[in-house]
Amino acid sequence: MAANSNSRVASNHTSKKQKVRRNIHPFTNNTRIKRASKIVKFNDSGEGDHVSDQRSNKENVVTYKSLKSRASDLLKMRETLPVYQHKREIMSYIESNPVTVLIGETGSGKSTQIPQFVLEKLYDTKKHGSIAVTQPRRVAAINLATRVAQEHGCKLGEQVGYSVRFDNTTTTRTRLKYLTDGMLLRELMMNNDLREYSVIVIDEAHERTVLTDLILGFLKSLIQGPRPDLRIIVMSATLQAEKFSEFFNNAPILFVEGRKFDVKQYYLKAPTDDIVDAVIRCCIQINQGEELGDILCFLPGQEEIDKAVTIMEKIAKYVSDEAPVPLIVPYPLYAALPPVQQSLVFAPIKGFKRKVVFSTNIAETSVTISGVKFVVDSGLRKVKVWRHQLGLATLLTVPISQASAMQRSGRAGRESEGKSFRLYCESDYVKLPKQSEPEIARSDVTSPVLMLKRYGVDDLLNWTWFENPGKEAIVMGLQELYELGALDTRGKITKRGQQMALLPLQPHLSSVLIKASEVGCLSQVIDIVSCLSVENLLLNPSPEERDEVNERRLSLCNAGKRYGDLIMLKELFDIYFYELGKSQDASSERNDWCKGLCISIRGFKNVIRVRDQLRVYCKRLFSSISEEDEESKKIGEDGELISKILKCFLTGFIKNTAIGMPDRSYRTVSTGEPISIHPSSMLFMNKSCPGIMYTEYVFTTKGYARNVSRIELSWLQEVVTNAAAVAKQKVSDSK
């Protein structure tokens, strides 16, 4: 590998200026201040390590006076921020336009300051209504609200607060509310026209998550219909502004320069075919030739990362023995990694050493690591693409977009000037797509379609989609919802569909829950569904302890051994919740138990929170809830009960079934494709199921079923008949 010495300096500065179009109003910023370390310590975009919680207990003991004095100290820092210097100009645009698009680069202060400017204006003009600021991630909403409350001189929940799942600090006094876009969508579902807000700010809109895209669509229909008075500000970090502007009737675009340090780009002269090898070589080269500073490497997935870490661990000592260079200390970083190991990457490294973090896309937006001076970019990522016709997801390794490459490089320039090594040719960079394909264009839209139906939209194909997912996707979503009993034959939402839309679950799981409430096993099914709702609950044991952990899990789950993963989850839940929850020292007992079984401790705490929430929702939604259902129940090894539970799941996942073949392989009921049980499943070693049902079907190297349960073939007929009867009933109801 050889880094291109004729590298060019990537200047976002100039490229942005070249792109200024007729309806853009650039703010010339001559006040580019060299950021003193003391001045801006907070994260403008709210990105922070999700391991540490920035809220401090001190907040609870400070007096009103000290809140105010802290706020006036902070004001001096705020005044140096780029957006602050253009306050009057920005506000005049916001005041005179129903929609304003604001492009603020990293460090511009947009996420903290713009909402406060608007708040001041509301105070000054004595206007009613509050301000909502949406974020794609929980941590961002929490951190931003915490910071802004300090700047505003109040406690969280007074004038400034946040609302995320399981945690709402807002009160009736709150005028500025940071919330996840999922929460705003929920508010839209409950209260169609968002009367309580006079201004809505959509932050990080460039990330183009499904939920952000949906909100944009809802907002357009609101200002065209019942809320012409609503003010909207779309904030984005990159120049994807034209699309936002066009969508909102050519809204003005404001551009505020940020404060970030230059990052020099280096490219390969010739492409590489072994990306892990190239990344390792590049790190060694940086270690030999560059000043001290940490390295962040972007690789597509866990497999490549684990491989890179293993190699680096082996050669690091040898390399530093050979020459007087820093000792490289490698760290992996990906979401499925246990939180304890994740947190290791945030600790600063001491001595003559260099931290090298091998990470997935998680470090591109969700997590910020300080001390990074060098970025090594494989140019690859993994992406899940939904195949509407097949009803399965494929997980592909694909080249990133230019925007993504710039975002990755930017991670080297947060604290000082940095360097970015792109392990592909500059000629290939130019050919990359400018932006990544928006998520909604490659996702299952069953859930969005249900939301729209719940909102009362009839003509889905011609709705105010910010990004129309296409006729095929919408029709498949409609059909799926019809089969789940959420829509009737005319495409109108049913009572069942209304209930499904209000549950914080994917429609298939909502449907399972409703079925369970009808047949009297709601409590047990809630427990299982709660476990399924938490990602990375069962962690991957390392290869050395894999057999041991599997053996331990199997020995605890007698029913799970036979019936599969859903029942196993319930058995584990029962032990965690009933058996370990009683003793004096429940918490440490539970933690030890989780560690031994390679189960996420935080994961199980989330299971309990999801469970509590679902129980509350179910009580509200199903008036027919029986007294028995309100009591919690352990599962035991009652075959009849287990059958009943699994049949409930079949009503939601009837499409996700496969039949056992004589050669002990499985073929899907719907398409006849071969499908394999994923090695993480309890049933991986089991060779005797007549049929299987799974909650997920992902194609990687081949088709894999995850969360697998054993089913009897007769159940298929039974459940299909019931579904048909339900459909018939629905038709006669609507006549």
Next chain:
DNA sequence: GAGCACTGC
């Protein structure tokens, strides 16, 4: 026969 990127209610 051997393995899934990230986020949200």
